[in-house]
Amino acid sequence: MSIKYCYWEMSWPEIKERVKDEPVCIIPVGVLEDHGPHLPLDTDVLIVNEICKQAVENNIADSILLPPVVHGYSPHHMDFPGTISIRWNVLVEYLLDINRSLIKHGFKRILLVNGHGSNSSLVNMVSRLTIVEHPEVLCADFFYLTTPESLKLIEELRESDYPGGIAHACELETSLYLAIKPELVDMSRAVKDISYPESQNFFFDWVDGSARMMEWWSTLSKTGIMGDPTKATVEKGKRWLKAAVGEISSLIKELKSREIRKRVDHHL
Numbered sequence: 001m002s003i004k005y006c007y008w009e010m011s012w013p014e015i016k017e018r019v020k021d022e023p024v025c026i027i028p029v030g031v032l033e034d035h036g037p038h039l040p041l042d043t044d045v046l047i048v049n050e051i052c053k054q055a056v057e058n059n060i061a062d063s064i065l066l067p068p069v070v071h072g073y074s075p076h077h078m079d080f081p082g083t084i085s086i087r088w089n090v091l092v093e094y095l096l097d098i099n100r101s102l103i104k105h106g107f108k109r110i111l112l113v114n115g116h117g118s119n120s121s122l123v124n125m126v127s128r129l130t131i132v133e134h135p136e137v138l139c140a141d142f143f144y145l146t147t148p149e150s151l152k153l154i155e156e157l158r159e160s161d162y163p164g165g166i167a168h169a170c171e172l173e174t175s176l177y178l179a180i181k182p183e184l185v186d187m188s189r190a191v192k193d194i195s196y197p198e199s200q201n202f203f204f205d206w207v208d209g210s211a212r213m214m215e216w217w218s219t220l221s222k223t224g225i226m227g228d229p230t231k232a233t234v235e236k237g238k239r240w241l242k243a244a245v246g247e248i249s250s251l252i253k254e255l256k257s258r259e260i261r262k263r264v265d266h267h268l
């Protein structure tokens with residue numbers, strides 16, 4: 001009998017049984033927001049969900065897939081029609097409640113895979129708080145295609161300018177969407193948009209990038225795009241998708257085999 005790996009397709013007795021293996025719970029986290037005139041609002045959800053799905057399919061014995069968290073944090077995109085933004089504190093508590101529920105049922109290993117930049121600090125706070133609240137579990141967070149190997153592959157394949165070509169609804173995201181659901185990408189509407197960087201980078205980048213600032217998206221981009229989606233191809237998307245799936249597979253193995261160590265109270 002093949003093992004089920006989609007959490008929502010299982011019955012409660014199946015969950016009760018499956019939890020004994022301590023599988024790594026994989027939770028994709030995205031957002032619905034503008035991704036230029038050529039990509040659907042669900043870009044960050046579709047991509048991260050597909051990466052997680054393929055990674056779990058490759059590691060069925062060691063992991064279990066949760067449904068994607070579709071709504072995320074994106075208030076600075078609200079000038080563009082379609083964006084849905086959840087308040088930061090609500091999102092943090094919402095994600096924590098998902099983790100708390102899984103932990104209640106006995107799951108001990110959780111990986112939040114984020115597909116939307118502005119969720120990053122919040123998703124990281126959730127993984128930290130989960131362990132603070134529940135020292136008996138492990139919870140990690142990760143943004144896909146950020147390992148040194150993946151960054152190298154991105155540089156190897158990219159044809160757009162650096163910096164500027166890869167940021168948002170760009171060569172990278174458009175290629176990934178093309179590799180997953182090409183019928184929803186309207187390449188005739190894809191344009192290179194580096195609207196306001198003539199003298200400055202898109203993102204506030206002071207000295208070595210160690211200072212951060214996120215301005216309203218409409219002050220940075222005219223189309224919602226930041227980058228050059230005209231350079232996107234299915235082939236590049238497939239290579240990048242495979243690399244991202246590999247990253248999650250490695251993380252599943254790492255989390256599955258990691259010892260959960262006991263706290264030591266040095267007051268005693």
Ligand SMILES: [Zn+2]
Pocket residue numbers: 035043044115116168169173
């Ligand atoms: Zn995106």
